Amino acid sequence: MNEIGELLRTTREESGVSLEEASGDLEIKTLILENIEDGNIGCFKDIFVLKDYIYDYAKYLGLEPDKIIDEFNEYLFEYTSKIPMEDIEKAFNEKSVVAGTVTDVVKGGLIAIVNGVRVFIPSSQVSNRFIEDLSVFKGQELEFNIIDMDRVKRRIIGGRKALVEQEIAAKKAALFETIEAGKKIAGTVSRLTDFGAFVDLGGVDGLIHISEMSWGRISNPREVLKEGQAVEVFVLDVDKEKGKISLSLKDVNMNPWTLAVEKYAVGTVVEGKVVRMVPFGAFVELEPGVDGLVHISQIANKHVVKPEDELKVGEVIKVKVLEVNSEQKKISLSKRQAEAPVEEAPAEEAPAAE
Numbered sequence: 001m002n003e004i005g006e007l008l009r010t011t012r013e014e015s016g017v018s019l020e021e022a023s024g025d026l027e028i029k030t031l032i033l034e035n036i037e038d039g040n041i042g043c044f045k046d047i048f049v050l051k052d053y054i055y056d057y058a059k060y061l062g063l064e065p066d067k068i069i070d071e072f073n074e075y076l077f078e079y080t081s082k083i084p085m086e087d088i089e090k091a092f093n094e095k096s097v098v099a100g101t102v103t104d105v106v107k108g109g110l111i112a113i114v115n116g117v118r119v120f121i122p123s124s125q126v127s128n129r130f131i132e133d134l135s136v137f138k139g140q141e142l143e144f145n146i147i148d149m150d151r152v153k154r155r156i157i158g159g160r161k162a163l164v165e166q167e168i169a170a171k172k173a174a175l176f177e178t179i180e181a182g183k184k185i186a187g188t189v190s191r192l193t194d195f196g197a198f199v200d201l202g203g204v205d206g207l208i209h210i211s212e213m214s215w216g217r218i219s220n221p222r223e224v225l226k227e228g229q230a231v232e233v234f235v236l237d238v239d240k241e242k243g244k245i246s247l248s249l250k251d252v253n254m255n256p257w258t259l260a261v262e263k264y265a266v267g268t269v270v271e272g273k274v275v276r277m278v279p280f281g282a283f284v285e286l287e288p289g290v291d292g293l294v295h296i297s298q299i300a301n302k303h304v305v306k307p308e309d310e311l312k313v314g315e316v317i318k319v320k321v322l323e324v325n326s327e328q329k330k331i332s333l334s335k336r337q338a339e340a341p342v343e344e345a346p347a348e349e350a351p352a353a354e
Contacts, residue, residue: 004036005036008054008063009037011062011063025060026060028053033053036050036054088114089151091145098143098145099142099143100113100142102138102140103139105135109121110126110134110137110138119146120156120157121160124161125158125159126160128168143160143163144158145158145162145163167203171204175202179245180235181235184232185233187206188230189227189228190227192222195209196209196210196212196213197213199231201245206233206244206245206246207244208221208225208248212246213250214250214289215256215288216289217285217291233247234252257326264286264324269321272286272333273285273315273316273317274313275291276291277307277308279296280295291331294334294335295334298333298334298336298337300336319335320335320337322337
């Protein structure tokens with residue numbers, strides 16, 4: 001390496017280019033170029049990234065970069081063969097855990113450095129599930145197993161999949177020891193589907209069905225939630241045998257039907273929005289989670305063949321409350337009676353004068 005570094009330095013000096021100028025032109029730190037010229041390979045955490053630097057530097061100085069890299073590869077083989085691999089080999093034989101820093105994201109996986117030794121972690125072994133963007137791991141220190149190694153070829157393969165699965169199993173067991181129906185817990189939305197949302201409760205996912213996202217009517221979970229969102233949820237049911245947890249965003253203490261009898265007293269006239277048509281009438285939303293039915297006979301002061309002839313979805317109308325059954329969550333409404341003119345009380349006749 002000293003010969004390569006000396007060649008680069010000599011060529012640069014003969015070209016009249018300062019180290020600072022080369023650093024600026026190549027967008028490589030001055031200290032990196034200085035260490036390359038000094039042959040100080042040991043100061044680099046990942047000596048393999050030097051290839052790109054050396055190639056670009058040689059090309060910049062008008063040298064033959066491929067020839068320089070060939071010489072560097074010979075030196076690299078000799079250098080890496082001296083790196084002790086006893087700890088790596090021991091971890092492989094004993095199936096113990098090692099820690100390494102991810103220095104690069106390459107095609108098909110990650111590169112991590114363990115005690116100066118380069119370890120390749122395939123994308124299929126980074127986690128127990130597919131991860132689209134591996135760049136999030138760059139710079140992180142990860143724990144993993146050595147799942148395969150060839151000392152002669154210095155080919156070392158790491159894997160985290162089994163460790164992640166063990167960690168999830170441990171978290172799952174701990175969670176099922178404490179979780180119970182009725183509890184309020186915090187989580188993060190991990191995945192959205194057409195029928196609901198999966199929430200990470202700390203290594204274990206629970207499901208919020210779309211019907212448990214709002215007291216009102218929604219057609220898609222994305223109207224209420226987004227992936228990565230922090231939420232507080234209520235536990236509806238826990239099935240330890242199947243490993244399933246049912247969740248809800250709805251607080252039973254905020255159930256709008258609890259106050260429906262008082263809020264929508266029989267005889268009062270209120271406003272509501274037509275939300276659904278059926279052959280026998282129209283459903284009117286009085287507030288999110290509380291719908292009432294206007295029977296077809298209560299739509300108008302005339303014979304109505306179809307509700308659509310008199311009403312349309314989204315229309316806001318006035319209705320009179322005829323009956324409320326909070327237990328069955330039913331309210332009977334009348335548009336006809338709400339529009340009926342209010343009869344004025346007859347004026348009292350003045351007493352006849354004596």
